[in-house]
Every structure is written in C-alpha cells, then in structure tokens.
Amino acid sequence: MTRDVENGPRSTLDSTHVTVSQLRPNETSPAGRSLEGRRIGVTAARKAREQIEMFQRRGADITWAPALSLAPSMIDEGELRRATQVVVGRPVDLFLATTGTGISSWFESADSWGLGNDLVRVASGAEVLARGPKSAGALVGRGVHVDWSPQSECFADVLAYLSRRDLYGKRIVLQEHGHSLNYAAQVLRGRGAEVVIVSIYRVEAPESPERLGELLDLVVGRAVDALTFTSAPAVASIMHAAVLTGHESAVVDALRGDVIVACVGPVAADAFSPWHIPVAVPRRYRLGALVKLVESHLEQR
Template sequence: MTQHSSGQPLAGFRIGVTAARRAEEQIALLERRGAEVVHAPALSVDPNRVDEPALKAATAHVLAAPVDIFVATTGIGMKSWLTLADGWGMGDHLLDHLGAAEILARGPKSVGALRRFGLRELWAPESECFEDVLDHLRRRDLTGMRIVVQEHGQSLSMAAHALRRRGADVSTVAVYRVEGAEDPEPMFGLIEQIAARRVHAVTFTAAPAIASLMEAAASTGHRDEVITAFQADVVASCVGPVTAAAFEMWGVPSIYPERSRLAAMIKQLELELPSRATGTTLEVAGHTLLLHGDEVLLDGTEVKLSPAPYAVLQALLVNPGNVVSRRDLLAALPSGTAGSEHAVEMAVARLRASLGTRCVQTVVKRGYRLAVTL
C-alpha cells in the first residue's frame, strides 16, 4: 500500500469544494493535508450586496407595529441587517423593537450575532434545523400574534403561509438572496468528475449548494449518475446536519461532524477517506497492479493515466477478470469524449501503452478484460 507522510493524511485524494464563502480557507486546509482540490463554487453569496431600498422598506414595516415573536435564521443575515439599519439611523429603534419580542434562533451562528448586538434568544433547537423552529411554533396557539422571520438566503414564503393558516400575522425580511455562481463552468466540470468517480469526496457548507449542484446536474443530464456516484463511491461531506438534510430527498448518504465547524469537517475527511481507500492490489499479466486513491502503481512505479484510459481501467476493475463490453466502456468514458467505439479502442490502446500490451485482453465480439491471475 502507498505510504503517506504523517502530515499528509489526504495525499492521493481528490476533493471537490463547492463553497463560495471562505473557500480559500477550506482549500488551504485540504491542500495542507495533501489533497488535490477541485474548486467549483455552487453559489454566489455576497451579503454586502443587498437590495437596500427593499430591505429598508421591510425594516420600516417591521417597526410599524409591535412584534410578538422574532425568528433569526442566519448569523450573517442578522449582522448585515442590524449593521445596515444602524447606517440608516434605525439601528437603536430596531434593537429595542426586536428586544421586546420573544426571540427564537435557528442555530449558534444566529445566536452569536444576536448576542453581539445585545439581543437574547429565548429558545433555539439543538438540531439547528429551521423545520424544528417551525414545529416549535406549530405546537402553539398563534392566533393574532405578529411574527417576523429573517430569511436565510432563500424565500420562506411557504413557511410564512403555513403560520398564517394558524392565525398569525407573518412578515418575512429578506436580507440577501442566495444565487447560483456567476460562472457555472467549474460546477459543470465537477459534476462530470463526480459522475466519472474522478473525485473521492465533495464538501458542502450550505444546504442551497446541494440544491444548486443537483439543479446543474439535471441541466446537463447527469443527475442520476451523480446520485449513483454519491450512493456508491463519492463521499458527500457536509459541515453539519442542516446541510446534510438537503441530501435526504435524493436518497444520498452523507457524513457530517458532531460540531458544525469547517475544521471538524476536514478532520472527519482525514479519517473517513483513508479508511475507505484500503487499496486494490492485483496480479495482472505477471505484474503487480496497485490502486490507492487516484494513484496507479505498476510493480511499485507510479503510472500516470489520462482521464479516458483511467475510466476504462476503473470499469475493468469493477469485476476483475470479467469481460466488459465496448458499450459499457463507452458509457464509462468521461463526458466530452467522442461517442464511438473508436474512442474506446483509443482509450484501451493508451491503457495498454501505460500498463503493457498483455495487461488488457481483447475478447472477440464481446469486449475487453484485465488479464488478472485469480
């Protein structure tokens, strides 16, 4: 098995990073541990670029009448709103107004932002899930109560409607909107790598990033392949349970640390990926072939393979020694490869050039197989 230096627990692993905010910090943490990083921002979040006239009007509406219950959902949203309100000369009035209400907070980040401005929450769910905040409210008599909800980057209009049906007067305050990345090409590239199992893990630090990735995968016709890859080979690594919950509707398993922190997520990957990549060693045509992470070694010497021959090798390794048809090998080739059996033949030829001509056998009218010693 390939030996990694003690300070490089992620050497040999390729990890996709979907974060837009704090991406540089995450990439540095991963690269410091030896990982190869594919950065593909799923979102464009700039909390300092808000629709100020609309937010100012919404703030005036909040201040127009007493608030019974206030729900804070994000730390960055609360900080941005209260800072902007201060600049408009509404800051003290807004703090007094919200301070007189019963305050519910979705999680520790919103709690932290509230407390920095001298506001105290009465309750917050351990799960950090907005759905649990809603469930907490639904168990109460809301008739005639005025509720203000700070949105978390995406519209909460459906939640507001549900609370109105229970007799509440509900206002939502949109501080910022989460939108897709300005340049979708890196995301399209990452989706192709996920589908082809060319990344070992993908990290997610926000639930909307998962929705954005799935939307992009659907638009390129790769959604089913992406789901299958996450279910089988590619680790979906989330910063916490709120983010991980976004994968549940797709039937995708994910991992997340006990503490919803970036460093904890990276530490979990340090343990998870090496434990999964135990390495595959085969005797092929008199040679020892070893795969560990992205590394391919033949008799102890690293072999560099381009994407097409690497994809063919991975397909042949699913059931070593069994015949794989040209059609199945064609389906395994990376997107963008010429869609013909000639492309398969070229990929096989390049694989033979790297591993030796006897390593991949042609089975007439059926396909190809690895010449393994079983």
C-alpha cells in the same frame, strides 16, 4: 440602489484546482499526509479557503467549484427600509433571526435611516429565537437578549420548537437567510400568526457555472474521492447543474457508490434525500469536524 454584502473578505482562490504550493510554509502538514493521492471536491463559496487548507494540510488535492455566488447581493435598499418601517410600526411577539451577516447588515442599514433604536426596541420587546450562534451573537452585540437557539443550528428545529406553541394572533418577524422562507411563513400563518418577512440579501447562482460542470465530469469519471457541502442551496445548485448537463443519472450513481458525500449538517444532508444518496454528517456541525469525517471515511477505503 443595491449593495453587495459578504461575510468577510472575498477569497483569493480563483482557480478550479488548488495546489499545496498555495499554502504558507508554516501551514504544511501538521496533521500528516493521510489524504495523499486523494482528490476532494469542495462546493462551498463562503469560508472555502479554511476548508481547503485543512484538506491540503492532510495531503489532499482539491477541486474547488463554488456552487453559489461568492457575493450574495443585497435586496433593493428601499424595499428593506419599507419592511423595517412595517416591523417597527407595532410590537412584535416573536423575532426569528437566521444569519449573523443578515442581522448585522439590517441593523446597520436601520441605523442609517434613523430606525436603529426602534428596531432594537421592538426586537428587545419580543421573544427572540436565533438559528445559530452567529445570528445570536449579532443580536447580543446590539443589546438584544436571545431567548433560545437550537444546538443543531437548523431553522427546521426553530419551526419544530414553535410547533408546540399557540401562535394564533402572534406577530412574528422572520429574517430570511438568502433563500426564500415563504414555506415557513405559510406554516406559521396557517396556525393563525401574522408573519412579516424581511429579506436582507439573496444568494445567487455561481459566477462560473462551467466550474460546476467540470466538477461533475470528475464525479462521473470517479476522479474525485469525496464531495463536501456546507448548505442545502449548494446541494440544490449542483444537482440542478447535473440535470442541465444531462449527467443527473450518472452523478447520482457515482454519489451512491464510489464518491463520498459529506455535509456539515443535517439540513444540507436532507437536500439529497430525493435522490436517496447516502450522506456522512459529523456529530459537531463544524468545518473541522467535516474535514476529519471525510479523512476518517477515506482512511477506511
């Protein structure tokens, strides 16, 4: 049996182009119209409305083309149950959490199988590292103490933190965050650790890939002023679409020059490194900071 999981309600933004008229009256332009006449391409699937409305309050026109599915799909329930039984079967030394949605869904499923208390027990007996505040909050909500979390909210920094540790013989539980973390597991296993990977959900390709194609046409035609990204998989998805449509070279040229590329954090930004595309990243890895960064860059043009 499979189930769908979403972080909050599905967005009702169902058109490629979102207009200012969709805002509620009391949300009109408290920040001024600094982006009047500008068009922003938004690739986020989750929390898209929040980002879009912040840009619209500044007067921007929006092209919304989710680069990933709006509804990540749960893996087979039997597979997750078997993985949970493996996890609770023996003590765990390190428990690595990556997403709040994934942790919450996992523990709720464990409750339904009568394994919830066992999962809390093994997690509480381990050293717990959380990628960010959402995964940490989900664990704390279950009574599990979190020992460390990077300010960057980047899993790469969790691995860097562990790089100074002796992991030989350690039993590590690694919660995947929608995309495979096999590379991380191999790194940890190469240092002598036993790694149990637990996949709660997987992020799928966008439901409407043609919308990415339309956005790429706008990029090539320099009809958008900026593109925003909130995850590395979204970057991979849109660049893959550029390859499939035969626009890779033209897209790269546009993103290296006329179109501002802004990412909410360094992990997403690093995904552009193979194409040597300059990326703007806010000091605080938050949507509000991302919007203000784009605003600042465009005001200088």
